[in-house]
Amino acid sequence: DADVTQTPRNRITKTGKRIMLECSQTKGHDRMYWYRQDPGLGLQLIYYSFDVKDINKGEISDGYSVSRQAQAKFSLSLESAIPNQTALYFCATAGRATTGNTGELFFGEGSRLTVL
Amino acid sequence: GNSVTQMEGPVTLSEEAFLTINCTYTATGYPSLFWYVQYPGEGLQLLLKATKADDKGSNKGFEATYRKETTSFHLEKGSVQVSDSAVYFCALRTGGGNKLTFGTGTQLKVEL
Numbered sequence: 001d002a003d004v005t006q007t008p009r010n011r012i013t014k015t016g017k018r019i020m021l022e023c024s025q026t027k028g029h030d031r032m033y034w035y036r037q038d039p040g041l042g043l044q045l046i047y048y049s050f051d052v053k054d055i056n057k058g059e060i061s062d063g064y065s066v067s068r069q070a071q072a073k074f075s076l077s078l079e080s081a082i083p084n085q086t087a088l089y090f091c092a093t094a095g096r097a098t099t100g101n102t103g104e105l106f107f108g109e110g111s112r113l114t115v116l
Numbered sequence: 117g118n119s120v121t122q123m124e125g126p127v128t129l130s131e132e133a134f135l136t137i138n139c140t141y142t143a144t145g146y147p148s149l150f151w152y153v154q155y156p157g158e159g160l161q162l163l164l165k166a167t168k169a170d171d172k173g174s175n176k177g178f179e180a181t182y183r184k185e186t187t188s189f190h191l192e193k194g195s196v197q198v199s200d201s202a203v204y205f206c207a208l209r210t211g212g213g214n215k216l217t218f219g220t221g222t223q224l225k226v227e228l
Contacts, residue, residue, distance in 0.1 A: 004159070031214055042120075042205060042218040043160075058215075090159055094214040104150075105214055107159030 003027045006091050006108040013081055014116050021076045021111045023091030031094040032074040033105065034058075034066060036087045043090065049074055050096075081115040088112050118143045122206050122219035129196055129226050137191040137222045139180075139206035147208040149173075149182050149189040150216065154203040163191075163204070196226045 004025045013019050023032065034046040045058030047066040055066060063085060067075045078085055089112075092105040123138040141147065148167045152160040164173030169184035178193045189206060206219040 033214070040220055042220040043216075044218075045215060048215065092159075104162045104165070105152075105160070105216060107161065109157070109159045 004091055004093055004106055004108040006089075006111045008111060009109065010112045012114045012116065015082055017081050017115075019078045019081050019113065021089055021091075021113070023074045023076070023108060025072050025091075025093045025106075027093050027095075027106060028071075029093035029106070030071065030096050032068065033092040033094070034064075034074070034076045035090045035092060036060065037090060037110070038087050046076065046089075078113075078115075081113075083115045086113060086115045118147070118208060118210060118217040120206050120208055120217055120219035122204075122222050125203075125221075125223035127222060127224050129224070131198055131226055131228055132195045133226075135191070135193040135196045135200075135224065137204055137206075137224070139189045139191065139219060141187050141189065141206070141208050143187075143208055143210050143217075145210045147210045149180070150207040150209070151178070151180055151189070151191050152205040152207060152218075154205065154221070156202070160205060196224070198226045198228060200224060201226045 007022045030051050033048040035043040037043050044060045049068045065077045088110050091108040119142045121140050150165045151163040153163045154160045164175040166173040166182035172181045180189050180191045203221045203223045205221045207216040
């Protein structure tokens with residue numbers, strides 16, 4: 001089983017609908033991240049969380065919200081989806097510096113979202 | 117702010133050819149530098165990294181040297197294989213928090 005699991009892997013939805021992407025991890029990491037990948041733009045950081053009570057905006061947080069339900073779970077929501085949110089979304093985790101954090105991010109396999 | 121510039125792809129090579137993917141960066145302070153690889157249908161995974169000037173990261177035959185004077189971290193491999201076909205991302209990190217700034221990615225296609 002994957003250490004970082006994202007659901008759903010693929011979703012097609014309509015403009016205006018609410019959509020939630022879920023991420024769970026078994027790595028025991030405190031830090032979790034949501035990235036968006038668009039062709040020609042690389043990865044852009046949407047939100048990140050260093051522990052259950054800590055949520056921070058990334059570069060492109062407008063139109064998104066997140067919830068850190070537990071150390072192992074970090075959900076991304078689009079309250080009212082629009083077509084330019086069509087993208088590939090990645091969840092990632094990282095360990096804390098005190099636990100030998102090497103700066104490495106561990107990524108899930110991605111959730112492909114299409115907004116019609 | 118921080119930024120990473122990679123050569124545009126796709127890069128198409130024959131098996132056993134030499135590979136170079138250029139990466140240059142702009143950053144405040146002293147960044148750590150990374151190369152991540154994304155195989156088809158998968159998430160990104162760390163390929164190699166370097167944390168200070170003149171460090172060389174290496175893994176699976178790939179190498180990259182942190183050149184502070186040219187603000188570069190070019191990825192090289194002496195002999196590519198079909199299995200190396202993937203998208204390669206250069207990235208940097210300044211400060212804590214594992215917040216990485218990624219380049220746009222370079223697609224590599226290796227043909228027989």
